[in-house]
Amino acid sequence: MIPLTAPFTEETIRQLKVGDEVAITGVVFTGRDAVHKYLHEGGELPPGVNLRDGLIYHCGPVMMKEPDGSWRCTAAGPTTSIREEPYQAHIIGAFGVRGVIGKGGMGERTLAACREHGCVYLHGVGGAAQVLAECVRKVRNVYFLEKFGSPEAIWELEVENFPAVVTMDSHGGSLHREVYAASQAALSARLETPAGA
């Protein structure tokens, strides 16, 4: 496990390679479908949200409000990232994002933006909402809660040793592209076999 502490320098991010297992510590902002569309359409980040050299996490957590008005994160795994493919490259460039946390991987436009701007895609374990919620040490703030609803809001989280795997790096490497190509070839080979042969 490579420890990674946000915010990052470009140099730190450029050292990461596909297949590296990392443990992330620092501030993370969640943002998913509604936030990506909003930013892509020219919307501004609310005061207090700064993505520069930081992390955006594709996540719609379960949050419980405590009697003192604070928030407790009770489930916080990644959501499927490919839905943000139309927006992600623009957001990486425009807001200076150094790491995108999600699951399932992203496409060629995001991969190109990672290479151009010095950013990586960090794959969390989909469905592992409890293990990942335990890594959330504190819910610092929430933005756009009324506007987008709880799962789609921007949650500002402090995480510690959040486990992820680099599956798209800043040098054009993508585990998703590799696995797709290999599995497609394996399937073609099996389908060419005549039935019963």
Added chain:
Amino acid sequence: MSALLDSLVELIRRTSAEIPDDVNAALVRSLEEERQGTIAASALKIIERNIELAKRKSQPICQDTGSIIFYVDVPVGYDQIAFEEVARAAVTAATRKGYLRQNSVDSITGANDGTNVGPGSPVVHFHQHRSPEVAARLVLKGGGCENVGAQYSLPLEKLHANRDLDGCRRVILDAVLQAQGKGCGPGILGVCLGGDRATGYEFSKQQFLRRLDDRNPDPRLDALEQDILKTANELGIGPMGFGGKTTLLGVKICAANRLPASFFVSVSYMCWAYRRQGVTLGADSAITGWLY
């Protein structure tokens, strides 16, 4: 009706927080098969720890608590309207308790009122039977796996899929290839051969009520299930699409009659966080037993 409310809230809690034994056993086996030190094995270890934590803390296994789908077997004369009203109240109560995420959005306005109740949510399928017993099953199906479901119309030339079982096999395996890790594998397929577009998907989802370790009573479908499972696990997609040996944990296939003009193959994908539970209810609506 408060006993029924309590029973359904408990059904929702346990479905959201606890993986059924048959699924857990399959996940444990898959971890044993992955090569140690790979990122696939790391992912499965996190999954195992997550299952244990969710159960201990009574919190959702996955933050996407999914589409809420009830399947209810009821005796003749049972008040289905009252059941559905209580089911809606139970969903709202379970959401307040944090067993369910505020997960239901108005498709026209984008508003989320935080109750999980609205048009189409929850879904309740009733089925009458000649037993005095009420059996309520619940499936919580997340959006990531729902998004990789696919419906094919045969023939499909680009996949060389004709209107026969070989054509069905080709499109089902294509669905696995296209899903990669996006549906949170290792996954489980529910498939319906035939039917119309709506019943095809509906029946494909009903396959998720079967236990993972059962066998299809129809030998032709059983052979297809075993073949798809074996072939999919030779593709190297692996847990989370990281590469590895376990791409699927199970394949369940049914067939429905079709029109001469139509041949749909409907594939639903269930993530490893396979949330499915069921209860039997006594005359007082208290829980008398668990079905999985």
